[in-house]
Amino acid sequence: MVIPPMRETASGIRAVVRCDELGTAPYSDDPAGLFRPYLGAGHAATLDRIAAWMTEAGMTARIDAAGNILGRYEGQSPDAPALMIGSHVDSVRDAGRYDGMLGVMLGIEAVAWFAERRRRFPFAIEVIGFGDEEGSRFPVSMLATRAVAGTLAGQDLDLLDADGTSLATALEIFGLDVARLDHAARPREDVLAYVEAHIEQGPVLEAEDRALGVVSAIAAQFRFRATVCGVAGHAGTMAMRLRRDALAAAAEMVLAIERIGGAGTDDLVATVGRMEVRPGVPNVVPGAVEFSIDIRAGTGAVRDRAAEAVRAALAGIAGARQVTLDLELQQDLKATPCDPGLTRLMEQAVQHAMGIAPRTLVSGAGHDAMVMAGLAPMSMLFIRCAGGISHNPAEAVRVEDADLALRAMTDFIERFDARAAASAQQGTQ
Numbered sequence: 001m002v003i004p005p006m007r008e009t010a011s012g013i014r015a016v017v018r019c020d021e022l023g024t025a026p027y028s029d030d031p032a033g034l035f036r037p038y039l040g041a042g043h044a045a046t047l048d049r050i051a052a053w054m055t056e057a058g059m060t061a062r063i064d065a066a067g068n069i070l071g072r073y074e075g076q077s078p079d080a081p082a083l084m085i086g087s088h089v090d091s092v093r094d095a096g097r098y099d100g101m102l103g104v105m106l107g108i109e110a111v112a113w114f115a116e117r118r119r120r121f122p123f124a125i126e127v128i129g130f131g132d133e134e135g136s137r138f139p140v141s142m143l144a145t146r147a148v149a150g151t152l153a154g155q156d157l158d159l160l161d162a163d164g165t166s167l168a169t170a171l172e173i174f175g176l177d178v179a180r181l182d183h184a185a186r187p188r189e190d191v192l193a194y195v196e197a198h199i200e201q202g203p204v205l206e207a208e209d210r211a212l213g214v215v216s217a218i219a220a221q222f223r224f225r226a227t228v229c230g231v232a233g234h235a236g237t238m239a240m241r242l243r244r245d246a247l248a249a250a251a252e253m254v255l256a257i258e259r260i261g262g263a264g265t266d267d268l269v270a271t272v273g274r275m276e277v278r279p280g281v282p283n284v285v286p287g288a289v290e291f292s293i294d295i296r297a298g299t300g301a302v303r304d305r306a307a308e309a310v311r312a313a314l315a316g317i318a319g320a321r322q323v324t325l326d327l328e329l330q331q332d333l334k335a336t337p338c339d340p341g342l343t344r345l346m347e348q349a350v351q352h353a354m355g356i357a358p359r360t361l362v363s364g365a366g367h368d369a370m371v372m373a374g375l376a377p378m379s380m381l382f383i384r385c386a387g388g389i390s391h392n393p394a395e396a397v398r399v400e401d402a403d404l405a406l407r408a409m410t411d412f413i414e415r416f417d418a419r420a421a422a423s424a425q426q427g428t429q
């Protein structure tokens, strides 16, 4: 892809070019690719660079007690509550350059757009780059987001990274005061809404030839551990009709799970991603198999129905094959619906930017917005990415799409302002 030269004024091109700049050393801890874990050297260098861009765009930049970067563009009066725009600046190992970062860069561009036009609103705009969403350093994800939403627990400070460094120590090494960590939490009255632009990380928009999509909800998720027990036996001597082969049963179960996942609405997905066969040697009929089941859908009801169908199908297969089945629920994440009012504004903004009716879709992946929804009404905008590929150096975004996303974001902000003014008007009548 040939990227046009960076513009001096607010643009999606500049957002993309800046993501590219932040995709290598010194902004990465891995000289060979992009790896930017929470509170690492690459994270520190990245915050310096972003702070400079925020300042240049007309914001006051600061780093909060959890290592998040915040740029504030004041409203018509100081101390006005804020419309918060953001995403994460951390990355997985061997990452793509746009996951998270593009949302932060587009936030900066949106502010630059209004600052260039000397436009102020009755509310402030804050652009936030969360330090930890991916959980690529500590065993828990969204630590920095939860610090802002006020849902970080005291025991999280004792979490250890792979080198045995605790979160408390890592914060101190980064130059932050652990005793003040709770200052990162924002009071509800400070934040009017949270808006996040993010690459889709899926193939839907590309398949439908659309640059942008509006997220209706972040999927509900179940994760189960299934254990199937049959009888192990000699692969040479045990007659086929006498076998109770745990792997053959599990194979039938995997296909049933795939069928149930595919038979539901578009946003229902069911996956077996891990399987362990015991004893797992060529000359023994498998005696036991353990596998994972991941089920996600836009609503808890759809997810629950699919889980019930999976349960019934697996029990039927186990009965017919005379093996035992144990299903253990390991994770139960509720769906996070986007705010209906903000979603309508985002749909209008996308329609305005693209000139066609917007596509609404469910996010199968988790995002900072999931946690921020606990603090403020939330809306999300998805941007097409090549092949739906993410968490991979091959991640790619078209600059024209980033430009459209910027147009949708600024239009959303205008509509947000108009809606606030209209409801204030109503309040005074």
Ligand SMILES: [Zn+2]
Pocket: 088, 099, 100, 133, 198, 367
């Ligand atoms: Zn992300």
